[in-house]
Amino acid sequence: MHLRRLWLTDYRGYENLDVTLPDGLTAVLGDNGEGKTNLVEALGWLSTLTSFRGAPNEALIRLGAESAVVRAEIDVDGRDVLLEAELPRQGRLRVQVNRQKLQRTRELLGVLRVSVFSPDDLDLIKGGPGERRRFLDETIVARHRKYDQVRTDVDKILKQRNALLKGSGGRMSDDVRYTLDVWDAKLSAAGEELVRVRLETLDLLVPELTTAYDQLARRPAEVTATYVAPWRDVGLAEALAASRKDDLRRGVTTVGPHRDDLALAIGGLPSRTHASQGEQRSLALSLRLGAHRLLAAESGVAPLLVLDDVFSELDVERSDALLAHLPPGQALLTSAIGLPPRADPDLVLRIHEHHLRADTAAAELDLRDAETMSDPDQVLPQPVDNPVDGERTAP
Amino acid sequence: MSGVYAGPVQDLIDELGRLPGVGPKSAQRIAFHLLKVEPADAARLAAAIIEVKERVAFCERCFNIAERGAECSICTDSRRETSMVCVVEEPRDIVAVERTQEFRGRYHVLQGAISPIDGIGPEQLKVRELLVRIEAEGIDEVILATNPNIEGEATATYLARLLSPLGISVTKIASGLPVGGDLEYADELTLGRALEGRRAVGE
Numbered sequence: 270m271h272l273r274r275l276w277l278t279d280y281r282g283y284e285n286l287d288v289t290l291p292d293g294l295t296a297v298l299g300d301n302g303e304g305k306t307n308l309v310e311a312l313g314w315l316s317t318l319t320s321f322r323g324a325p326n327e328a329l330i331r332l333g334a335e336s337a338v339v340r341a342e343i344d345v346d347g348r349d350v351l352l353e354a355e356l357p358r359q360g361r362l363r364v365q366v367n368r369q370k371l372q373r374t375r376e377l378l379g380v381l382r383v384s385v386f387s388p389d390d391l392d393l394i395k396g397g398p399g400e401r402r403r404f405l406d407e408t409i410v411a412r413h414r415k416y417d418q419v420r421t422d423v424d425k426i427l428k429q430r431n432a433l434l435k436g437s438g439g440r441m442s443d444d445v446r447y448t449l450d451v452w453d454a455k456l457s458a459a460g461e462e463l464v465r466v467r468l469e470t471l472d473l474l475v476p477e478l479t480t481a482y483d484q485l486a487r488r489p490a491e492v493t494a495t496y497v498a499p500w501r502d503v504g505l506a507e508a509l510a511a512s513r514k515d516d517l518r519r520g521v522t523t524v525g526p527h528r529d530d531l532a533l534a535i536g537g538l539p540s541r542t543h544a545s546q547g548e549q550r551s552l553a554l555s556l557r558l559g560a561h562r563l564l565a566a567e568s569g570v571a572p573l574l575v576l577d578d579v580f581s582e583l584d585v586e587r588s589d590a591l592l593a594h595l596p597p598g599q600a601l602l603t604s605a606i607g608l609p610p611r612a613d614p615d616l617v618l619r620i621h622e623h624h625l626r627a628d629t630a631a632a633e634l635d636l637r638d639a640e641t642m643s644d645p646d647q648v649l650p651q652p653v654d655n656p657v658d659g660e661r662t663a664p
Numbered sequence: 665m666s667g668v669y670a671g672p673v674q675d676l677i678d679e680l681g682r683l684p685g686v687g688p689k690s691a692q693r694i695a696f697h698l699l700k701v702e703p704a705d706a707a708r709l710a711a712a713i714i715e716v717k718e719r720v721a722f723c724e725r726c727f728n729i730a731e732r733g734a735e736c737s738i739c740t741d742s743r744r745e746t747s748m749v750c751v752v753e754e755p756r757d758i759v760a761v762e763r764t765q766e767f768r769g770r771y772h773v774l775q776g777a778i779s780p781i782d783g784i785g786p787e788q789l790k791v792r793e794l795l796v797r798i799e800a801e802g803i804d805e806v807i808l809a810t811n812p813n814i815e816g817e818a819t820a821t822y823l824a825r826l827l828s829p830l831g832i833s834v835t836k837i838a839s840g841l842p843v844g845g846d847l848e849y850a851d852e853l854t855l856g857r858a859l860e861g862r863r864a865v866g867e
Binding site: 359360373376414415418422425426428429430432433436444445447448450451452454455 | 687778779780781783785786787814815817818821822825826851852853856
């Protein structure tokens, strides 16, 4: 799969964007606040129909515009596919594939496949279990969109069960008991299925995660990712029955797949509390790269790999290691601090106030380039600080 | 929504906007249409709404729509089998099942599905009434035809558990592929369900 061309209309800061991407590596350079992450977000959004930044859909529409449009031309096994998604401020999202309107927007999931890494992914290590569950669930939906239903079923059943618990006022009437029986049966069936798929995915992910981490860190370390679900010893049905009194008193479901965690460790030590900043960043990136490798291996087609502001996260050795081991396929990376010397992108795009301009002078960045540009409006003030030290130089 | 139109016009727009499937723009369009039509036409619409609220209520037996204080046309049809009942969520679901002309029994309308989020439990549905009917009418077969979503499925499971000790036949309608369609166009969920519910073929 290869993304040939992307159009944005009234998406966030972009009034109009039309960009053609090469097969290999594209670097998008520009200061912070110029629209790099918005571009990355648009790519992810067209793939999953949700913002990886967790922004509500309305936030994606440019201020003052009635609707945002994201269009992409992709090449799937030599076949041209045109994806179009129109997000109106009022009314429903419309998605089209090759000008054919999709009956269910869910059918768009996975047509364009994108793996996104962003600096926020450090939360996968430092944040709560919810971040890690979300990562796992995103990965399973990317493996097959049918799993989206399993995940939403669990969510819906949980909401109903919690509403029942809350509405009962803590009293176990016959009515509450019989209705709880029903929701427990539904939750244990859907929950066991979700966790079965999570575990299956994790089994496939761990070797890829290890490979990705070793390549980045260059000092092989034993990376483990263990699914933590205390209820699995007895099964969800029994665990729900056992926690029923407690659940009723507290008005929430205290056990189940929505409380599970993914325990990450390096060399046997929990990475949240024991790993260094560098290790944590490498591990977060390795999770994304691992999932990317898994999706590429399983489907035989690499998703588009998007790395947002990745060099600000890594020291020079790790940046070089990342570039040396970029997985095959199409990739796009953004940087506010220029590119490491090792980088050899096929296309460099400079971004300024949500306008893109192709840079023919490859990756070398300096002010002289900017001064010789004809259109002063499109001149990009580029940071010239040595990018090699890996520090964020932008304000 | 605070409107820009004064008094009665805004009242009308607000009322129309409360109807299902009518957004603010449609409400405004309908309201302006009504302003333009002949008074007699508008009065007919108003009278029809008043009449339906005065005369139509729910069937005393099955909770389908019926003339006030009476049973519905299906319950009073003597050709209908009385030992078989099809349980649905809403009166409009009866219309769907009737279109098949496959079912010759009577119906029972629950008037909703179990949904704690909306404050609807078995108590709020016509479940007790169904139990009374099974006893009183000698019903020996119940077909559950709730919607194939989380709430509908939960309601079906609840009823199946409630009814199974009674020693009557309780079945649920199958979910699967639309007839006359192509397999390649089926969404994976429906097809997955159809695979789950596969049946042996042949004699």
